[in-house]
Amino acid sequence: MNVKRIVPHLIVVLLVAFVWLPTALSQDDIVELKSDAFMKHTRPAAVFMHDAHNEKAGLEDCFRCHHLYEDGKLVPEEDSAGTACADCHALKKQGGQPGLMTAYHKQCKGCHVEQDKGPLACGQCHVKD
Template identity: 50%
Template sequence: MKQKIFFTVLILMLITAWGAFSGQGQASDKEGDQIGGQDFELERLDTSAFEKPRRPGAVFEHDDHNEMAELDDCAICHHVYEDGNLVADESSEDSSCSECHGLLPGPDNPVSLSNAFHKQCRDCHFDSGKGPVLCGQCHKKE
């Protein structure tokens, strides 16, 4: 009997820990959400280019994020490449990511749309040691 109770409690603790660390079950895009202890009015990144996204669009608040990350140069995220080379001091801020990045990599752009989103956001978060990096921390269920 004690062994059965022990395993039941252990399983419940593992499920609770998984839910807490994966970001699943958190509120999505409601005013007053928190990321890293900061309050944001969240938006969802547009995923309309994907036929059947596996997860909802990542939640993100552009201006609050950039202020907190001290990003002043739009070209840091909204980059422009010509012939495979980064064009300094040029920004693609008036274009959507899907205008350059296709669903699949191709000769004009070797980085798929999904990889472009993930590389841009997740790599910066890893490099800075700040910001969400797990799937459920950005892709919150509605």
């Protein structure tokens, strides 16, 4: 193996990765939620067209869902957009921090109840393909 011959290929691979990654992870591509943190999914993925949902619901503040806590205290008006819920919420609850499934359910359904809009029944979010 000639290292000098491999290097240009590596550069191409890295360039492709850098160009591709940001778009692959951008929120406008999100159409459903299926977190890898759940070892096993017992329900179909939850329908959630990120940008379309938020536009329809009139949600402009990212911190409404992507909240930021520091030392257990909510940091007002600041967000954690880009950090997955599962990065902070473990599967099991930890003190005042709900476990991952409850975190999703409480946030999604909580607002739907509050606003009397949006789905509340299991099958309306966990839609079978």
